[in-house]
Amino acid sequence: MKTKVLTLAVAAALLPTTSAWAAPTISDLEARINDLESRLTTNEQQTQQAESSASAFEFHGYARSGLLMNEHRTGATDTGPYMTAAGDLGAPVGRLGLEDTNYLEANLIHNRKLDNGSSAFFKIMLADGVETSNDWTADDSDLNVRQVYAQFSNLPSFTGAFENSTVWAGKRFDRDNFDIHFLDSDIVFLAGTGAGIYDVQMSDDWKANFSIYGRDFGSVESAGTDVENYVATMNNHIGQWQVMFSAMDSKDNEDVTDDSTATHRAKHGLHALLAYHANSFYGLQDGWSKSGVLIGSGLGAQLKAIGSDGNLNDDAKAVRAFTFGVKDINKTWSVAPALMAEYSQDRIKDNDEFKWGTFNVRVSQTFTENFEMVYEGSYQYMDLDNSVSSAKGSYYKATISPTLKLDTAAGFFERPELRFAVSYVDWSSDLDNYSVSTATGASTMGNGGETLFALQMETWF
């Protein structure tokens, strides 16, 4: 009886001013809390589902597409970062404003994760590259599958040195390939079909990768040739140093013949890379830089795309040095210089000798959150002797490119970029009709002194 009265009194006292009618009791609130808890539990589960089904699939890609026109209002399809006579040797020049191709890479990824933390990763990469500006490109299409592989991480059975290692098999680009974007050139491009393991902990600050990649010289179906090259690689990361060794073996390669074939096609190859990955721009803050040397012999003389070139002389020798970096000078200006040079001899024919060096610098000047001016200067020196004929000279390019970005403050590698570019390219006339290849009718540089106008999109994500 008494408590009843008390309750009402308390209830009245607790009556919220907002309430239109009666005061809620604690049990009212409790009921609502119970309801909230069960709703939230359901919702948490649904969120989990949505999250996991969303994260099971990933879409990533790279693409560039645009128009390239010269001052004669015609297409300029013989341009690009490998347009010089030394391009056949893998000598790049600055890419900005030279690219006429519509190129894309589309990665479709499937992730699977177990509760114990172990995970499986599967990737397909579709890629295509065409020059035509048309929308229907069935006759020109190069659409193909560049990667298809699976890898495991954090397997409970992997312990000790293998505890944090990742194991894979299939067709892929090696995880640790890296490039000088501005030259459209990888430092090493190790790729093919095989298997391997990453991040074997050899000691506290020494991690090693081991892999075997297969390559084919020529095309299996179309050319009918099927010479396999097997590349065994050990790739070491010791602190900021990278030391990479590759050995390759292609038993039948010496039997292949074509009209520009090497004097004596190599059956074996050796390749080494020494690189330093610096967290600073040659000691300066707000930047980074990478420098190194590559050396190879026989099939290893193709220093970038390891083991991909069968048309190398058995005593081919090549050495390449590179250094590049990126530095934010202030809120407005950033600079990215790059240097790459190579010497090779007895590369294809006995007594051939090739020297080239490229210096490139890209500079960006920010005007607004979305607009920047990008400038690129590129120079390449060539001294080329294919054992039959020789040529020597220089290539020059200057480009200015008004560029739109979502956020210019995000720096050089923020994409997408929508750009207009005007370039002037010229070179020594001595190079005009020269070709590294001794094949009859091999394509040459042609005449220099051309102005190029480009409209281009570039993105990656």
Place this chain on the structure above:
Amino acid sequence: MKTKVLTLAVAAALLPTTSAWAAPTISDLEARINDLESRLTTNEQQTQQAESSASAFEFHGYARSGLLMNEHRTGATDTGPYMTAAGDLGAPVGRLGLEDTNYLEANLIHNRKLDNGSSAFFKIMLADGVETSNDWTADDSDLNVRQVYAQFSNLPSFTGAFENSTVWAGKRFDRDNFDIHFLDSDIVFLAGTGAGIYDVQMSDDWKANFSIYGRDFGSVESAGTDVENYVATMNNHIGQWQVMFSAMDSKDNEDVTDDSTATHRAKHGLHALLAYHANSFYGLQDGWSKSGVLIGSGLGAQLKAIGSDGNLNDDAKAVRAFTFGVKDINKTWSVAPALMAEYSQDRIKDNDEFKWGTFNVRVSQTFTENFEMVYEGSYQYMDLDNSVSSAKGSYYKATISPTLKLDTAAGFFERPELRFAVSYVDWSSDLDNYSVSTATGASTMGNGGETLFALQMETWF
């Protein structure tokens, strides 16, 4: 002491009848609320993540696939909306029941959004079209990349007239292309590689788009030809009116020669479209309609696919009129008439003269939530003179198609549709062996009077 007693009293009073044992105190409830709040906060963040990772990718597409058989139980591969002699001129007939191809467009889209509201949109379109019914089509495949472009919207640096404009670059179908679906014909199909800007606000109800598209005549790789055509377009939307101007320039086109080449291939072209987009079916409610006129000269005489045809005479002239609409008469019946007609002269050869007109009507009759009967009647008149020979006559088609849909109430453009169709097609015998092309062995219409049976899926999403 006293309060203690009181509390217990109150607690007892507040004891919910459901509770098995003791009454919860306010602090109990507060603790549970605190817990709920922190759980909900976490859950809200996870939901955000799931939402953004889900919305970063979009999959859209169009596809049709099916069987087409004639009354002789053999494939009918020479049929389709462009099956008539005038089809080479871009004259379509009603598509329902005529399509033998398995065609698809798959769009993979990546979205990126900044907190300031600006966004980047990236699209790849894969497309393929084959006639074979087989599941492995590597030998017939036309799989190719029709679009690859990026665009920015709501850039903070874009102000004033550009505040709501969208800027893009790459390879694409123009955003404002529109079509008569029932004829499988765009009114304008502006596409290619280039750059442009949409929705520049010229005045209160006047928006303009500006773009430059490049095209190639012929195939770069396969045909070895590489004649570029550059199309500059200004496309205006003034209220419900659309006024579009295009000028094109193809410097080297006059030098191209093939056995059916134009008398004097055009180097330049002009093209204009005037269209009215009505929110009513010619004044009636529950519908819409679009009407307009296109006119072009030289390279602009290809009125639909602007700048895509290099084999046009330098003084080619063409004019095209169109009108079409969709009207829901009642819950059961809907009707969609379409009219398109064109006159062109000196189009390919001097003194050639081509007249054609198509009238098509599609009618749907709803029976249940999932089933409707679709009827299509199509008529085309042709008066064709390629300067060497001429032909005149008519084409007729009648189709009846039982159709399954997820929701017939959603109207003509609800997809997917699973349909069976029976069509009867016939035409004037005068047209049987006539070809617009003067090339030797050019394909002709053949004989009419055929019954066609189709099983087909069509979808877009």
Place this chain on the structure above:
Amino acid sequence: MKTKVLTLAVAAALLPTTSAWAAPTISDLEARINDLESRLTTNEQQTQQAESSASAFEFHGYARSGLLMNEHRTGATDTGPYMTAAGDLGAPVGRLGLEDTNYLEANLIHNRKLDNGSSAFFKIMLADGVETSNDWTADDSDLNVRQVYAQFSNLPSFTGAFENSTVWAGKRFDRDNFDIHFLDSDIVFLAGTGAGIYDVQMSDDWKANFSIYGRDFGSVESAGTDVENYVATMNNHIGQWQVMFSAMDSKDNEDVTDDSTATHRAKHGLHALLAYHANSFYGLQDGWSKSGVLIGSGLGAQLKAIGSDGNLNDDAKAVRAFTFGVKDINKTWSVAPALMAEYSQDRIKDNDEFKWGTFNVRVSQTFTENFEMVYEGSYQYMDLDNSVSSAKGSYYKATISPTLKLDTAAGFFERPELRFAVSYVDWSSDLDNYSVSTATGASTMGNGGETLFALQMETWF
């Protein structure tokens, strides 16, 4: 007045010890609950959106990729499950360790669901298969679209026997195809372009599928031939029994000629399958098995890929028997035996006669959560007479394969697998130079006695 005092007293009594300052009143809590409820409601809607946009798209696939090398350190491209002389007849051997191809299927799926439970499903399958180990395969690419179809489920208009049926149209692999994975051989592979309906309820435990599939003999574009074959199928599931009937009609097939063509190419075909799908391993628990017989005549004599082969004699006859199963013996060992045998006569040429039988067994031995050893033994007997020449003999294969998996406990069909495999293959020398085809220069088995080393990834999801 009095209540005021009481309230304070109660408030004090309810003061939570954690609370820093004042006791919350019921109205405080109520306010927080109101807030929680509105936040949760918003969050629930967002979760719905995220869930539906995530579930609208699905990515599924199959892929295998790897290296295959023989003891001479050269590629072994003539190997595979159909490497024997009888392979041309569809006679497989165990696949483990023999596959050199990089093959993938990527399925892009769009789901749509209405509130009434009806749903639309749309699928595209991209597929590719190449032998080259290279990463850029444009010259070898077989990338093509194997499936593109749409289907409806749970349509409200479908009632009675059709209530739970699914209707489809387009190009597809039939839903009810099933295979012996270890032999890389379907039991039936019904595929092509057409339409059909699944799960028509004929009686309580009898469901039937009806479909029409079109096929093309040869390639439309490349070969220019376009002979269509129409296959009508009724496929019944009665309890665990499957009874499937197919009839086919290809009017123009008799007119096709090529250098290895059948004596008299069939115009018609009949095909039947009787199968039993057991939930036990031949009566034993922890397993399952499938057994059956296929029989066909004329165009139906291609017993697996129904209606896909036009080069069959008009009185061709074939019968095939199969049985296979999977049994988990204990936590460590699992076994999967498979048997397939076929007799056919007058198959291609009058009086030809072909007998073959394959026995295969795969055994897995689990060592850890991620590692197992897989063993496969395969034997095939052949007695082949193509009416011109004959050969008789046996094929043997033994394979041992250390295999990595995410979860070995999940059994035989858990993927991805990363495997190394060593195989020894040999066969009777009588078979070395024999070919089922009478075409000049038809490929043969070559010599046996080869050791093969494989590195391979295989996955599906």
